[in-house]
Amino acid sequence: MQTDYAGPVKLVLFDVDGVLTDGGLYLGPSGELLKKFNVRDGLAVSLLRCHGIxxxxxxxxxxxxxxxxxQQLKFDVSVTGRLDKQSAYQKIKQDLGVEDAEVAYVGDDVVDLPLVGRVGLFFAPSDAHAMVLAKADHVMCARGGGGVAREVAEHILLSGGLSLEQAYQPLMEGWSELHVVQ
Known part of the structure; x- marks a missing residue:
């Protein structure tokens, strides 16, 4: 029985608004005040990390x-405020030493389309823009902000030869050592 992830994905990149959030903006007189994140997606980052992704x-x-x-989730890479995602993606690949086939990306809107066909796998939440849904390799059941990252993480790990139980075993055995954040 296989206990280690054996798939090609070594890096998963997430868009934020419309993927890790529902796309809503909470604005005040001095700008954006709050973002609503899903705790399931926090666990997804830890789940990927404990399998070397x-x-x-x-x-x-x-x-x-x-x-x-x-900072809370301790993402390995963070590029924000960049609508030119293609050049940002190239720099991330170079900095981390990964190939296109080893990268999965999760996006929901037309600004994410330049990465279709470049990354190894392109995922979209179920409520993504129609043009994104048409081009995505995989459309998740979850809507943006509704646990999309968790669904993507499980999909990647199961596609890499693990059962759901095998995927979660290291996480459940090492909550404190892994510093899991929801």
Missing amino acids: RSGVLSGKSSEALDFRI
Whole structure:
């Protein structure tokens, strides 16, 4: 019985608004105040990490709330405030030494389309823009902000030869050592 992830994905990059959040913006007189994240997606980052898969954020927006969540989850890479995702992606690949086939990306809107056909796997939440849904390799059941990252992580690990129980075993055996954040 296989107990180690054997798939090609070594890095998963997430867009934020519309993927890790529902795309809503909570604005006040001085700008963006809050973002609502799903705790299931926090566990997804830890789940990927315990199988040797790095994760990161590649987002067109930036905010203090997003910076806090990035630090809290200890993403391996973070690029925010960049609508030109293709050049940002090239730099991430170069910095981390990964090939296109080893990268999965999760995006929901037309700004993410330049990465279709470049990354090894392109995922979309079920409520993504129609053009993204048409080009995605995999469309998740979850909507943006509804646990999309968790569904993607499980899909990658199961596609890499693990059962759901095998995928979660190291996480459940090492909560404190892994510093899991929801």
